[in-house]
Amino acid sequence: MAEILDRNTDARAPRTLGVDGPAVTWIEAHADLRPEARAIIEIESGREFTYAALADRIARAASLLESHGIGRGDRVAIVSTNTVEPFEAIYACARIGAIAVPLNWRLAERELADIAEDFQPALVLHSADRRPQATAISAARGVPAIEWGDGGVWEALLAEAVPAGWDRASRVTDPWVIIYTSGTTGRPKGVVHSVGSQIADIENSAVVCGLESSSMTLSFLAPFHVAGLNSHVNPALHVGATAGLMRSFDVDTTLEVLSARRLPVTHFGAPSAVLQMLSAAIGDLAAADLPPLLTTVGGSPVPDELLTMWREVGWRMVPVYGASEAGSTIIAGPHDDDVVGGATGRSTLHSRVRVVAADGHETAPDEIGEIWIGGGALMSGYWGKPDETDAVLTDGWYRTGDAARRDGAGRIRIVDRWKEMFISGAENVYPAEVEAVIYESPDVAAVAIVGVPDEKWGEVGHAFIVRAQGSDIDDAGIRSWCDTRLARYKIPARIEFVDELPQGGSGKVLKNELRDRLRSRA
Secondary structure, three states: OOEEEEEOOOOOOEEEEOOOOOOOOOOHHHHHOOOOOOOEOOOOOOOOOEEEHHHHHHHHHHHHHHHHOOOOOEEEEOEEEEEEHHHHHHHHHHHOOOOOEEEOOOOOOHHHHHHHHHHHOOOOEEEHHHHHHHHHHHHHHHHOEEEEEOOOOHHHHHHOOOOOOOOOOOOOEEEEEEEEEEOOOOOEEEEEEEHHHHHHHHHHHHHHOOOOOOEEEEEEEOOOOHHHHHHHHHHHHOOOOOEEEEEOOOHHHHHHHHOOOOOOOOOOOOOEEHHHHHHHHOOHHOOOOOOEEEEEEOOOOOOOHHHHHEEEEEEEEEEEEEEEEEEEEEEEEOOOOOOOOEEEEEEOOOEEEEEOOOOOOOOOOOEEEEEEEOOOOOOOOOOHHHHHHHEEOOOOOOEEEEEEEEOOOOOOOEEEEEHHHOOEOOOOEEEHHHHHHHHHHEEEEEEEEEEEEEEEEEEEEEEEEEOOOOOOOOHHHHHHHHOOOOOHOOOEEEEEEEOOOOOOOOOEEOOOOHHHHHHHOO
């Protein structure tokens, strides 16, 4: 087995890699090989961390956690915006066999307290700007909290800590992180990922993106999503590249970083909704001065028009498909600029994909079925919920609830969520298909469609539309645009113009909030 000397102990005791030894050792390996290479840059603060500095901080953070009684299998809640500290904490947990649980800081204090009751943390780590949420968890569970940022004690405690060794580090099969689902299909569930499944997901993304040590990623996705962890940041650290962290998405900051070219960004990741927002802010994309990038785009089925628009700017657009339960990069499209087609592609390095009909058989070409996923990036299960785990796992396959079709060449195209489909006059309507057509209109900056009850047709579409800058298009204009492009039953019966669409931490449009909005009116 390979051995790499431990930089962080006086004895420089060797750590052995493999199933029987520590498995999360790549940051320390890069610290040995290229200690002064930049590992993380915080965009807003300008703070930079070399691999040597990051490795040292992780080892000290591990010792700090142990000094607060954290040991193997204990859960550590993390409530923070996108800075270096959440990643230090997550890697520190792997150093001592603990389980990191990054939480959605957008949730209400009561919601977070309820989730904490589910996984029962022994410690809460948080940023200063998330103190109310962290305090709610800490008080509900009666456990201590440690704060970083302005006024926090994290830095002082790190400075005092003695770097931890490797004797209690996580192995490949140990649980490493719990990611809570968004709760769009019921109460949030804790998705348990082992070290092995996280490594598989990280390698899936690194291969798809073609990351190298000279690369620099730019990420604003929150670390409480698998995409925030494993689409760009962890893959960059895995290969020794530089990860650029934005606290959260901001159109002006993103465009300033890219157009000013003050940082050598090579890779960017954005949900479809974020690209629509950038398009609307820029206006004339042809005149935009943006560097060439490889951009992964997902979060929802991607309109062909959107891919084509950004490819013409010089960006290599790579549609990807992921799920909390099975990894951030399960299906990925080719880098060929001549290929369009939404989230079309094939399964990635450590993932296996089937498209299955309702009766359990493999679908024929162009037949719509449900995506089933297997492979190394699959979750261990839902935390404390064996029955709910069994309900979605069949013989080692995760049944996603997402609809897709496979073409004659074996490429998979995501159609929509099964639950998003509605039936209008006995006909199946997939909102993503309709949204893609409406988005092609130059008068539309963003669109989301949900099915609503209707006395005559059973269900009809309700479209929420954000007008493009300077447009005054109305209901009649939208229907006229759709009339020659969609079957009549697919055209939304109700159209509502809004200033913006609600989005979650991964950039997905929160259709449950749109439904709640409609229910409250009713």
